Every structure is written in C-alpha cells, then in structure tokens.
Amino acid sequence: MKKVKLQVCNGTTCFVMGGADMQNMVDQLMVKFKDCLEIERVRCLNACSLSDNFAKAPYANIDGQLVGNANFQTITKIIEEKLSND
Amino acid sequence: MTNEVLATKKLKNEILVRLVKAFMSDNFAENVRLIPYEMRPKGSDVPFRCCIYKERAILRSRAIAGLGFAMEEDDEKTLLSDFANRALERKKPEEYPLTVLQNACKGCPSSKVFVTELCQSCVAKPCLSACKFGAIEHVNGRSKIDVAKCKKCGLCMSACPYRAIVKTIVPCEEACPVNAISKGEDGLAHIDHDKCISCGKCVSACPFGATHAKSQIIDVLKNIKAGKKVIAMFAPALVGHLPCDASQIKEAFKKIGFSEVYEVAQGADVTAKTEAKDFQERLDQGAAFMTTSCCAAYNELVKKHMPELKPYVSEAKTPLYYTAEIVKKEHPDAITVFISPCFAKRREVLDNDKINYILNFEELGAILIALGIQIDTCEKQDFAYKSSKEARDFAVSGGVARSVLAAWRGKPDAIVPAIINGVNKTTLRDLKVYAKTGKCPLGNLVEVMCCEGGCVGGNAGLSTIKAATKKVGEYANSSYSLKDEH
Numbered sequence: 026m027k028k029v030k031l032q033v034c035n036g037t038t039c040f041v042m043g044g045a046d047m048q049n050m051v052d053q054l055m056v057k058f059k060d061c062l063e064i065e066r067v068r069c070l071n072a073c074s075l076s077d078n079f080a081k082a083p084y085a086n087i088d089g090q091l092v093g094n095a096n097f098q099t100i101t102k103i104i105e106e107k108l109s110n111d
Numbered sequence: 112m113t114n115e116v117l118a119t120k121k122l123k124n125e126i127l128v129r130l131v132k133a134f135m136s137d138n139f140a141e142n143v144r145l146i147p148y149e150m151r152p153k154g155s156d157v158p159f160r161c162c163i164y165k166e167r168a169i170l171r172s173r174a175i176a177g178l179g180f181a182m183e184e185d186d187e188k189t190l191l192s193d194f195a196n197r198a199l200e201r202k203k204p205e206e207y208p209l210t211v212l213q214n215a216c217k218g219c220p221s222s223k224v225f226v227t228e229l230c231q232s233c234v235a236k237p238c239l240s241a242c243k244f245g246a247i248e249h250v251n252g253r254s255k256i257d258v259a260k261c262k263k264c265g266l267c268m269s270a271c272p273y274r275a276i277v278k279t280i281v282p283c284e285e286a287c288p289v290n291a292i293s294k295g296e297d298g299l300a301h302i303d304h305d306k307c308i309s310c311g312k313c314v315s316a317c318p319f320g321a322t323h324a325k326s327q328i329i330d331v332l333k334n335i336k337a338g339k340k341v342i343a344m345f346a347p348a349l350v351g352h353l354p355c356d357a358s359q360i361k362e363a364f365k366k367i368g369f370s371e372v373y374e375v376a377q378g379a380d381v382t383a384k385t386e387a388k389d390f391q392e393r394l395d396q397g398a399a400f401m402t403t404s405c406c407a408a409y410n411e412l413v414k415k416h417m418p419e420l421k422p423y424v425s426e427a428k429t430p431l432y433y434t435a436e437i438v439k440k441e442h443p444d445a446i447t448v449f450i451s452p453c454f455a456k457r458r459e460v461l462d463n464d465k466i467n468y469i470l471n472f473e474e475l476g477a478i479l480i481a482l483g484i485q486i487d488t489c490e491k492q493d494f495a496y497k498s499s500k501e502a503r504d505f506a507v508s509g510g511v512a513r514s515v516l517a518a519w520r521g522k523p524d525a526i527v528p529a530i531i532n533g534v535n536k537t538t539l540r541d542l543k544v545y546a547k548t549g550k551c552p553l554g555n556l557v558e559v560m561c562c563e564g565g566c567v568g569g570n571a572g573l574s575t576i577k578a579a580t581k582k583v584g585e586y587a588n589s590s591y592s593l594k595d596e597h
Contacts, residue, residue: 037486040354041476042124043117045574068487077149079480080125096117 029062029107031100032086036069042082043096050097057101061108119320120473125150126173127328127477134332135481139199140192143178147171147191165214172212176323179330181210198329204468205325208309208457211292211300215321218298219281224263226254229275241270286316288534288561289416308411310534310561311454311570324454324571327468328477334446334468335368342442343369344434344466345450347376347498348506348566350586351579352452352472355487357586362489367478371442375449376498378434379405379505383514383593385427390556391521398423400529400551403511405429408455408561412534420546423557430505431456435465450475452506452569453562471571497590504587507580508532508565512558517593529554533563 031054033047051064072084072091081093087103126146133142147167151157160166171191172182178198226238230253238254239247246260247267254276256267268276283292283300291306292313300313300321314322335341343364350357361372382405393401404410404425413420431449438447448468449460460469470478479486501514512528519526529551531538542559545551562568564576567583574582 035354035487037354037476037484038480041473041480041573043121044354045352045578046117048575048578069485073480074483079128080150 026061027108028060029058029104030065030088031062031104032065032067032070033095034070034072034082034084034086035066036071036073038073038079039069039083042079044083047083047095050095050100053097054100054104058104058108062104119318122170122320123173123177123323124473124477124480126170126177127326127474128480130174130177130326130328131332131478131481133195134329134336140195143174143195144190144192146174169212169215172214173320173323176210176212177326177328179204179325179327181205181207181325182212182323183210195329199333201330204327204330204461206461207302207304207307208324208454208461209302209307209311209314210323210325211302212321212323213299215319216299216317217319217321218294220279221294222263222278222280222284223258224256224261224265224268224276224278226256227275227277228253229273230254230271231273231275233272235272237270237272238267238276241266282316282318283313283322286312288312288536288539289412292322306415308408308415308561309455309458310408310411314454315570324457324471326470326474328470328474331448331468331470332478340370340442340445341368342371342373342438342445342447343450344373344375344431344438344447346431346452346456346506346566347374347379347503348452348569348572348579348583349450349472349475350503351506351567351582352573353476353486355489356491358491358493359486359489361492361494363479363484363486366484366489367482369448371438371445372494373434373438374494374496374498374503375430375434376502376505377430377437377494377496378432379430379502379514380499380593381433382427382430382505383499383501383511383518386425386511386515387518387520389425389427390515390519390526394521394525394555398555399549400545400555400557401425402557402559403427403515405505405511406455406559406561406566407459408453409534409559411455411458412539412561416539417543417546420542423546429459430502431459431466432463435463439465452566452572454571455561472569472573473571476573499593499596500587500590501593503590504583506566506583508560508563508568509558510565511560512556514593515556526556527554529557531557531559532565533568534559534561 070084073079073082083095085092085095129146136142147170151166157163175194178194232252244260246257291303295301364372402424446467451471460466501517504510509530567579568576
C-alpha cells in the first residue's frame with residue numbers, strides 16, 4: 026500500500042498564522058486517509074524565514090514538497106494526487 | 112474556528128506583522144504606505160473582492176485600524192503614511208476599542224423571516240394560525256410573509272411541519288448580546304458605543320472581517336524603542352495560546368524589549384482571596400447570591416445594561432487591577448502593558464491609569480513573527496512570584512469559582528457555584544431574572560465569563576479552546592493550591 030508522509034510545522038510563525046487550527050486538520054486527515062498517511066508535527070520547517078514568506082504560513086511538507094497556506098482542502102488535494110500517481 | 116473566519120484572522124495578522132516590520136525599518140511611514148501594494152502588487156490575484164483596487168482600499172483600512180485609528184473618521188484621502196506619523200505622535204490610545212471598516216462591510220441583507228420554496232401549500236396551514244401579528248397570508252399556492260407586519264418571533268418557523276420557513280440573520284447583529292451593532296440607513300454596520308461592551312463577538316462573527324480592534328501595537332513598540340522601562344503583564348490564558356512552555360514566555364518578552372514580565376495570575380491570587388472574604392461578609396448579611404467581577408465585558412454589561420445587578424457583583428477588583436498595582440509599586444516609573452486574550456479588557460485598561468497599554472495575543476504573535484522570535488527556543492526562566500494553581504487556571508470557565516472555593520475558609524458547603532459560560536442573549540435574560548427576583552436558582556456564587564470556555568476562548572486568541580484549556584490546566588497543576596496556603 027502506498028503511503029504519504031506529511032510533516033506539519035509547529036513553529037511560532039505557523040502557529041500564529043493559523044497553525045493552531047492544524048490540530049483539527051490533522052485529526053480530520055487521519056480519519057480520511059487512515060493507514061495511507063503518516064503524520065508528524067515538526068518543531069519548524071524553516072519555510073517562513075525568507076522576507077515575505079510568513080504570509081503563506083502555515084506550512085506543511087508532503088513527501089518532500091513544501092506547501093504554503095496549508096489547510097484541510099489544500100493538503101487533501103495534494104495527498105490524493107500523490108496517492109493516485111501510481 | 113471555521114476556515115472563513117481563519118482567513119479574516121490571517122489577513123488581520125498579516126497586516127499587523129507588516130506594520131511591525133515597517134516600524135522596525137528605517138522608513139516607517141513610507142513602508143506603511145506601501146503595505147496594500149506589497150500585499151496586492153500590480154497584476155496579482157484578487158482573492159476576495161471585486162477588483163484589486165477595492166482589495167487595496169480595504170487593506171489600507173485594516174492598516175489604519177492596525178495603527179490604532181477609528182475607521183469611521185477616515186476621509187479616504189489621507190495617506191497611510193500620514194496615519195503612520197500620527198500614530199507615532201499620539202500620546203494616548205483612542206477612546207473606543209472597536210471600529211467598523213465601512214468598505215469591508217458587505218452590507219448584508221437585513222434579517223428576516225422568509226418562506227422558502229419548500230412550502231407545500233398544505234391544507235392545515237399551521238403557519239397562518241401561529242402568527243399573532245397577521246403577517247402571513249396564502250397567495251399563489253404558497254405562504255407569504257408581510258415584512259412590515261412580521262416581528263421575527265419565529266412562531267411560524269416552529270409551526271411549519273416541513274421546516275420550510277427560515278430566518279436569515281446578520282452575523283454581527285446576531286452575535287452582539289446587547290444590540291450595540293446594527294445596520295444603519297446606509298445598509299452598513301455601525302457600533303453604538305453607548306451600548307457596546309467591547310466583548311468582540313462581532314469581530315469573530317463577521318465573515319468579511321469588517322470589525323476591527325484599534326491596535327496599540329505602535330504605541331507599545333515606540334515606548335520600547337525609546338528605551339523606556341516597559342513591563343508586560345500577561346493574562347493566564349496566554350500559556351494556552353503559544354507553542355512553547357510557560358517558562359519560555361518571560362525570555363520571549365525580553366527579546367521583544369520588555370524589561371520585566373509578570374503573570375497576571377499573581378493578581379488572580381489576590382482576587383480569589385478578596386472575593387472569598389467579600390462572599391463571607393455577604394452571606395453573613397443574608398445575601399442570596401454574588402457574582403464574580405473579573406470579566407471586563409461583564410462589568411461593562413452591568414454598568415450599561417443591568418445596573419440593577421450591580422449590588423450583587425463582588426467588590427473584588429480584577430486580577431489585572433491587582434497585578435498593575437503591584438507592578439507600579441515595585442516600578443513606579445514603568446510603562447505597563449497588559450497582554451490580553453480579548454478586546455473587552457481594552458475598556459478596563461483605558462479606565463485604569465496604572466495600566467498604560469494593551470496588546471492582545473494576535474498582536475503579540477505578530478510582533479514575534481516580525482522580529483523572528485522562535486518562541487520554543489527561548490531560555491526557560493521562572494517568574495519571581497509563583498502563582499497558585501487556581502490563579503493560573505482562572506482563564507478557564509469555572510476556574511474563578513474554583514479559586515474562590517479554594518480560598519474559602521468558611522463552612523465547606525456554604526458555597527454553591529453557578530457557572531455562566533459565555534454571555535449571549537439567553538444567559539443575559541437569565542441574569543436579568545436573577546437581578547429582578549434577587550435570587551439565583553442555580554447557586555449562590557455566580558461566575559460570569561463573557562466568552563465561551565472562559566478567557567482561553569477569548570476572541571483574540573491564537574489557539575483552539577480545547578487545546579488552550581488543556582495546556583493552561585497542565586501548567587496550573589504544576590503549582591501549589593490556595594487550599595494549602597495559610
């Protein structure tokens with residue numbers, strides 16, 4: 026079975042820019058994808074450190090692909106694409 | 112938090128971060144002027160409104176509120192850079208805490224009761240007989256409501272066997288417990304400041320993000336920059352709203368430039384003990400009940416809308432009041448800043464000359480982002496005063512009542528707590544009944560918190576109520592109990 030790895034950033038910027046809501050998202054994603062998804066809350070993905078990148082927080086990393094403006098819809102779409110790719 | 116509300120919160124936070132970044136730059140006024148253009152540069156996507164110009168106009172308005180000014184007074188031709196300079200010159204914050212962005216306000220359709228196409232034109236027609244105002248008639252095979260006669264009582268809605276009658280609402284009007292915000296003749300929302308208790312429910316309710324708090328973020332930063340001794344006093348709820356350990360909060364404030372940090376829980380210990388003593392005296396005099404007095408929105412509610420309840424409100428001051436008193440005694444020359452989960456405390460801060468400014472959790476978060484402070488890497492430090500478990504748990508619904516119980520030295524069964532978890536139109540009615548009848552059937556110590564969940568559910572928070580409650584509780588449990596203090 027194909028499995029996707031999701032890392033969710035828990036850094037200060039991501040938390041302030043809506044990351045607090047990520048726990049709800051993580052719960053929803055676990056229900057939706059069950060064993061096809063491995064989720065890790067990481068301390069920081071260091072994605073926001075460049076000039077204006079804070080505005081795209083919260084960030085997530087899906088199988089090595091950095092995703093900004095992370096929310097249930099954007100993340101679900103990318104996971105589904107990755108799962109259906111083979 | 113729903114996604115729409117999250118999007119408006121995120122927009123407001125982005126503006127605040129950019130304002131702080133501009134403040135830290137060597138050309139504050141010009142960089143503030145550029146904010147709408149940097150967020151919507153030429154040719155960029157237009158995610159929310161009709162065109163890029165409207166988006167920029169609204170971003171300009173949000174920046175003006177972020178600079179601490181009322182939108183109602185904007186003449187639209189003043190440059191953002193002029194507002195930025197005015198914010199630097201301002202000696203004290205503006206009077207009313209909340210403002211409506213007229214250009215962001217959608218001008219929602221007025222609230223009305225309305226028969227949908229699901230009406231089956233039934234034989235019984237219970238809606239017609241349910242209406243006490245003769246507002247419903249049956250025309251062209253469907254019930255129809257005469258808006259002029261309808262009082263929006265909703266009886267027809269519950270009478271309809273198909274639930275085919277609905278009531279549309281205006282989110283801000285519906286959320287306001289005291290009818291202080293309503294659509295004016297121009298169709299846009301207006302705040303009646305004589306009625307407003309600054310609870311901020313309209314801020315959370317508006318899906319267009321049209322109500323804003325007037326920020327004091329620049330006022331605080333300019334005092335820090337001027338090298339003044341600025342002291343942070345943070346609300347107990349903050350521990351639940353930052354992604355770090357409570358012991359790292361002190362270092363984070365110091366990195367921003369605050370010279371000292373106090374937990375408002377320190378003052379909550381005084382409030383709990385004072386309130387327990389107050390309650391004992393009242394019981395001795397035969398009082399039927401007493402309400403708590405720490406929620407700023409509730410205190411405003413009593414003052415503006417229910418003066419008859421005033422005799423039942425505890426004489427104890429708020430935890431913030433006592434904390435500020437301690438801080439000003441220890442540091443008479445300091446500028447004090449309260450770090451708040453809600454908007455209502457702005458009113459209390461404006462009225463207390465021992466507290467100079469207020470920042471809410473969102474504004475603190477924006478400063479952390481702009482200054483690049485990674486809070487979970489901050490050094491762990493203890494606070495000079497160790498607050499009790501109950502004081503640290505003050506921020507959670509039921510926490511104030513628990514603290515009074517812990518500080519209670521009278522008969523153990525004399526206190527029966529009754530918890531009002533969130534002020535809304537229903538709980539407001541209950542409170543009015545208690546005041547009118549002089550008794551509360553649910554208990555004798557009535558804890559009132561305007562926000563659902565308590566201060567951890569404050570509308571300027573960063574985390575969810577559930578997660579924040581858990582974290583505040585864990586931190587509280589690491590301390591001693593007021594019960595064991597002698």
